[in-house]
Amino acid sequence: MEVQQHRTRNRRGEGALLRDEIVAAAERLLEREGDEEALTLRSVAREAGISAPSIYSHFADRQAIIEAVLDIAFERLRRLVLDAAEDASDPVERLLAGCQAYAGFAMNDPARYRVLFGRQAANRLQIAPFTDLGALPEIWERRLAAFKVLVDALAACVKAGRSASTDLFADATTLWTSLHGAVTIRQFCPGMPLPPLDRTVDDLVRRIGQIRP
Structure with a gap:
């Protein structure tokens, strides 16, 4: 059975850090896959180790991440x-x-x-x-x-x-x-x-x- 990894929740005031982690995850995906189409909310969230809904606190949509x-x-x-x-x-x-x-x-x-x-x-x-x-x-x-x-x-x-x-x-x-x-x-x-x-x-x-x- 696949064990899903969860990211430790950021403490209050660390929202900017999470935003940077989301962008870094998107960059890693782009470098690894070589294609912008690989950047989806789900794939970026998975790469960052967070749930997809967590992204919405920092980015309105996929385009905002890009x-x-x-x-x-x-x-x-x-x-x-x-x-x-x-x-x-x-x-x-x-x-x-x-x-x-x-x-x-x-x-x-x-x-x-x-x-x-x-x-x-x-x-x-x-x-x-x-x-x-x-x-x-x-x-x-x-x-x-x-x-x-x-x-x-x-x-x-x-x-x-x-x-x-x-x-x-x-x-x-x-x-x-x-x-x-x-x-x-x-x-x-x-x-x-x-x-x-x-x-x-x-x-x-x-x-x-x-x-x-």
Whole structure:
């Protein structure tokens, strides 16, 4: 007979801890199963060692859990890009290092990457067209923080006279979408005879970023 494990009840004031445990359980499921569809209230509750109704004290539904996982993953990506560029003194090398880190995240953690950038429905907030990252809704300000790092890195190249870009937002957007295409085609067409990803990233950065010697 299967013995069901029960989680010890949190003491008063530990609600935030339980919320973190629920999100961590969802992250583990995503990493293990590699598919967002594996995240159900029942599966997350089982992974966290709690009853499914306990989740409702912290999350209204499955989508709310996924949104919390998204926030963590976007922040992880931002930190990864920043950390990769931290030791480079040359602005072009910092830009290259950050873009290589982005591509590495996509290839090494494809499940989380798909949740961030490959979703078809729930993660579609309706906002007006924009070119000012400072005028975004708070949720998108957080989730585009990694993109802002890219814009700032390209701006540093321009300031140092290493880039001929005259439209930072447009060029950074083109670079980002090109990086996304480079990793996506490798994920979905693994047998395609493509050049090494690091070489592709380097080429995209130098071409789209209009990098000068």
